[in-house]
Amino acid sequence: MRYTFLGPAGTFTETALLAVPEVATSERFPSNSVPGALNAVRAGDADAAMVPIENSVEGGVTATLDAIALDNSLRIVREILVPIQFVLVAREHISLENITKISTHTHAWAQVRAWAEQRVPDAEYIPGPSTAGAALGLLTEHPPYDAAICAPAVAKTHPELKVLEENIGDNKHAVTRFVLVAKNPEIPAATGADKTTLAIPLPEDRPGALLELLEQFSTRGINLSRIESRPTGAFLGSYFFSVDIDGHIYDARVRDALRGLHRVSPDIQFLGSYPRADSRPTNIDPIHNEDSFDAARAWVETLFPQGRPENLQH
Numbered sequence: 001m002r003y004t005f006l007g008p009a010g011t012f013t014e015t016a017l018l019a020v021p022e023v024a025t026s027e028r029f030p031s032n033s034v035p036g037a038l039n040a041v042r043a044g045d046a047d048a049a050m051v052p053i054e055n056s057v058e059g060g061v062t063a064t065l066d067a068i069a070l071d072n073s074l075r076i077v078r079e080i081l082v083p084i085q086f087v088l089v090a091r092e093h094i095s096l097e098n099i100t101k102i103s104t105h106t107h108a109w110a111q112v113r114a115w116a117e118q119r120v121p122d123a124e125y126i127p128g129p130s131t132a133g134a135a136l137g138l139l140t141e142h143p144p145y146d147a148a149i150c151a152p153a154v155a156k157t158h159p160e161l162k163v164l165e166e167n168i169g170d171n172k173h174a175v176t177r178f179v180l181v182a183k184n185p186e187i188p189a190a191t192g193a194d195k196t197t198l199a200i201p202l203p204e205d206r207p208g209a210l211l212e213l214l215e216q217f218s219t220r221g222i223n224l225s226r227i228e229s230r231p232t233g234a235f236l237g238s239y240f241f242s243v244d245i246d247g248h249i250y251d252a253r254v255r256d257a258l259r260g261l262h263r264v265s266p267d268i269q270f271l272g273s274y275p276r277a278d279s280r281p282t283n284i285d286p287i288h289n290e291d292s293f294d295a296a297r298a299w300v301e302t303l304f305p306q307g308r309p310e311n312l313q314h
Ligand SMILES: O=C(O)C(=O)Cc1ccccc1
Pocket: 006, 010, 011, 012, 013, 014, 052, 084, 105, 107, 108, 129, 130, 131, 132, 176
């Protein structure tokens, strides 16, 4: 297996990838961006990509939500949670007082806003390709900024970088959720503690369409753990919903809900069923469990003692 990730070495995404046991004995290479990592998988240059998808402070990583749903080739096979801690680094001669420009990944910047307002209120923010990418930029000949925000490990592997402030995240319990994405993979086995990710275009000019979509979950006792609306890009006002639900496509209630969703929104995308990182089992009301679905199907069959007419398939 060949893995790629939002690089360079030292990003939080690399930490997430290294938490996958198989990675230790496989090849891995950094990509410059989330779309770049996903395209490497689409092109067959990598078998799987680790990318950030959701943060407990900032919400969804829009670059990832949009890029995964671009076509039907990619699916999530695993999720990893990483606790996030940030440090401020700079070259030896720089101190907090003479910082005028700071770079980091936009998601990191969003998570240190209160700290920045207090400690470096006049510093200008320069968006970086990733946290580690911004830090390594400081080692170039004429860096266009004088400090960066990254993981503590980056400073440890680069002694030329000095840690000016530690643990600067506004929320000390911030966690980022990362997903491992592969091309047309086998669906991971159901564990009883699973999630399924969907991208559901909102039908246009249909009053109540969102309610009709959500009803498909509620009538089957399916819990949503994330829902975000994203513009499709087609035109102003055109949206899709990026949704995570508790359950696996091997669960009858989930397949039943997918059929219902497809009737409301035929371009729905299934983006994978995979085990939850926290292994918390899904609570299923008995009327929505496998036995109930089997019994309901069997009962309908008994209504045709002579067998179903041929044109009655479902
Ligand atoms: O840039 C990184 O290190 C990343 O992995 C993206 C990111 C940035 C901030 C919080 C979590 C992930």
